[in-house]
Amino acid sequence: MSDLSTKIGRLTLQNPIMPASGTFSEDLAAVFDLDRIGAHVLKTITAETRSGNPTPRVCELPGGMLNAIGIPSKGIDYFREHALPFWARYSAPLVVSISAHSAAEFATLARAVSLPGVAAIEANISCPNIEADGKAFAMSPESTEAVMRALRGATDLPLWAKLTPNTGEPIEVAQAAEAAGADALVVANTVLGMAIDIESRRPRLGNVMGGMSGPAIKPIALRMTYQCARAVAIPVIGCGGIATLDDVLEFLIAGARAVQVGTETFRSPTVMLRLIEALDQWMAARGIGSLDQIIGTIAAEADEAARHWGAAS
Amino acid sequence: MSDLSTKIGRLTLQNPIMPASGTFSEDLAAVFDLDRIGAHVLKTITAETRSGNPTPRVCELPGGMLNAIGIPSKGIDYFREHALPFWARYSAPLVVSISAHSAAEFATLARAVSLPGVAAIEANISCPNIEADGKAFAMSPESTEAVMRALRGATDLPLWAKLTPNTGEPIEVAQAAEAAGADALVVANTVLGMAIDIESRRPRLGNVMGGMSGPAIKPIALRMTYQCARAVAIPVIGCGGIATLDDVLEFLIAGARAVQVGTETFRSPTVMLRLIEALDQWMAARGIGSLDQIIGTIAAEADEAARHWGAAS
């Protein structure tokens, strides 16, 4: 057994594998012991109840899917009365994902969920499904800084900012979140996409556009993880298309201190357990004692020699 | 035979299928009669000669690839003396893709390639491979407008602006290009991505990050095509991950007046011919006489009824 623990600011996770928000719920307890994963990241909640988007809410792609679920939420009261007590049975840290329409509302909600049993708050400032044309706070450094500052003022809990790959300024946004007091960055949410049914000539999603997830987006999320890890001092949590041990390692090597697994859990609900085991074995086989020997160890450039076949080999 | 012709501003193409820049060259003449496709879009050239990026320049992904070719160019003189005379033998319109480091250099190059035999200029203001961290003119509306205005002042040829999916402001950028006098938009270039070799812990590309292309990016390019087609009055040419007739139709239905086929030509050099034939047959089978009965015909919303199975069917 290698030491798989990883520190995300003042939180220590027993291993770096945790679920991505919206792809995890108490229902997974029917499949495996939820205390074996690094943390519990809940589906984003809002203060008010919301019904979410019209169906169809998902659409399959080669190597991934689109979703336009739209943050249905039972609201803050339900969270306090039902969800929180349920999760209290576990010792893995509970990360509560929240969303709101303004910095002030975000702050109010953060205050409301800063309860015993909550280990960290993940600010979903990047959902492409609730604002027009995928606009979200994390699209620009200015709005990111504003909302994160409001959140920082509202809670003492560790604050994770979940970023979006749809911004053209990933580095500036990451630095804005850090400057405003974020304790960690989750990189990243879904990529805005679309699909059309040829025969009916209709969008395949009730909400027309939606968020792409799954292996197809991995190179994008990995690139952004790399960009952010180089640009900030706070921990980065990689997320996007992770399905295999190689994927986990790519994100860690790129600089992520932990990863979130999303859509792959739909294909294989036990994938997080398998990843933890595979990581453990991979490290043991190489005599790697701790994740610090992996995290951020990417070489500055491609090794031309190592990739030269034939005459150069 | 249906009428496959399509108008891109004052240019009429015999059919809507053309190659994407950088995935086409005179070498393809060894495979099929190049006069059967809608237009000839050449690899981006620069005024000066450039050697391009270090190898490895490509890396395979599931459902696509990354490239960091980096615009190697033999320069404007070579273009005038060798390339242009070669293409003169064909009647399909010749579209010359150009790139430069400033608006002024762009204008100078546009003037230099405004030669008899050139039907249009495609301004590659979106290459993620030549600027740091994927920055390019088309990342922001301001720089887009500046460079397109300079280009507009430099040539009377039809001007196509090739946009990037890496911007967070696709609509504003599209509108800026239109306001500055672009005759058409090409939507879009590659998506900035990355891949890491686990064993060597090195980036898989010599240039570290690179542009993702192929089916994996189709939902992103389609989304942006849809966004742009709704936001501007000038023609939009769809590009990104097109491999099948269904893909072509999705882009046309989303509002594209033509499409560019890139990476798929690497897998199947004759794919453009097959797409033209398949489109012809599809239209004929449905009694669709012209592309106008397809272009931009997307319904406003998903048809819940059409997607309801079971109890609602």
Place this chain on the structure above:
Amino acid sequence: MFHDPLMPAAPRCAEVTAEVLSNSPVNGEYRLMELAAPPEVLECHPGQFFQLLCPTSGADQPYLRRPMSIYGYDAAAGRLQFLYKIAGAGTRGLATLRPGDGLNVLGPLGVGFSMPPEWRNLMLVARGVGLATLAPLAKLAQAEGRRLTAICSARRADLAMSTDLFRSYGAEVIVVTDADGSSSVESLRALIGGRIAAGQVDAFYTCGSSRLLRLLQELGAAHGIPGEIAMEQQMACGIGMCQACVRSFRVGDQIVQRRVCREGPVFPIAEAMA
């Protein structure tokens, strides 16, 4: 039927690779697949389903799992059966499986049919693969000594499926067809109305068609007859996490959203919305 979040009522389910024993066409449109499955996925209840990780085949690359009702299960024998119709990429992939191949299945999932003691005379009404969903219910009904009438609807009499199976469970089987018009709503209203009048119907079970649903809602309301319907919706996870599979239900004067995979796939007929 709805779960208390403090205690996940979801029956334990598992992800296992089962071995294909057979996978052959039954009457052209449908295929029956039998699997050798381990005990941890065989504590099933009629109306539950599995999520199948369908193999890729040719250009088809089904990414998401596909929901499929349990057609038959036998924990003692270690057997699990699905009856399916080829619809698209996923089911095309299923059809390529040969005896000896492995199939990754996740289940059993969802909340199945209930059968309160006072429902003595059961009427099953379905069509096509809907009959697959009702088959294990019929078996259970027989075991519990209920009286069973199964109305099997099909295009033609020779396409009516599983009629022998229903008979073997002691059901009176009535085949209605499009060919002779007996499957029309009017004919069915008359047929079922007659049985109700004769006091032979305590509850309905159905799935599949919204035409049938509306008819049974109407008859149920008129005569105070309860019932359950197994519903379908596109799914991503199948276990309650993603909220892709919601449908609207009428509860009193409210419209509520429920997850077909988790609160369902079986719902009260009176609350379902066509």
Place this chain on the structure above:
Amino acid sequence: MFHDPLMPAAPRCAEVTAEVLSNSPVNGEYRLMELAAPPEVLECHPGQFFQLLCPTSGADQPYLRRPMSIYGYDAAAGRLQFLYKIAGAGTRGLATLRPGDGLNVLGPLGVGFSMPPEWRNLMLVARGVGLATLAPLAKLAQAEGRRLTAICSARRADLAMSTDLFRSYGAEVIVVTDADGSSSVESLRALIGGRIAAGQVDAFYTCGSSRLLRLLQELGAAHGIPGEIAMEQQMACGIGMCQACVRSFRVGDQIVQRRVCREGPVFPIAEAMA
């Protein structure tokens, strides 16, 4: 060897689906695949290659084509052969092909070996799959009445490949091995030096290893012996469009970039850079 853009010198190539006739292991590490191919892809020249669209198999989804040298071609018989080593996703996929399966091939591609009349005594030096690339060259050399020496390098004598084939083309075959040290650079320098001294070498042909390349560059420069090397580089298109496959060459005092797929894969040994 370089093409004039005014007249595409590229030999016509085609994308066709060829039928696999056989695909079996030869001595553990390598596999020989024989295809029935139509005439439009059989006007080949030694040193050219094909781009193979390798089938997906299991989790392997090779997206790009894979370059593979022509090991044998026979236009009259409609036959095309490749000798390959399993390296990764693509070649693993190739290995799954069975007789009767189709394989989409694109070719012939690139510029092959030249054989000026004054090159009477040819020395072939290669190892592993490099020998595959030289096989059709040996056949052509025999047809043109050249004298041929083939130095086949391998780990052990029993792993030396295609020695009988080279002999059948009239070559004197010299097997050198790691096992007995005869494949080392020093041994080879002595061996080849001896032949040169005896006036038995007008030109070298090689491919594969950069150790061999450096040795032949050194000997070639010292004794004024020309030669050609078939090189490798990762490819996306294989026909000259993408510029992925460039390598650096020394031409006079300049370093130039050339596309392995289009200006090559065969280049002058003197210009190649290891």
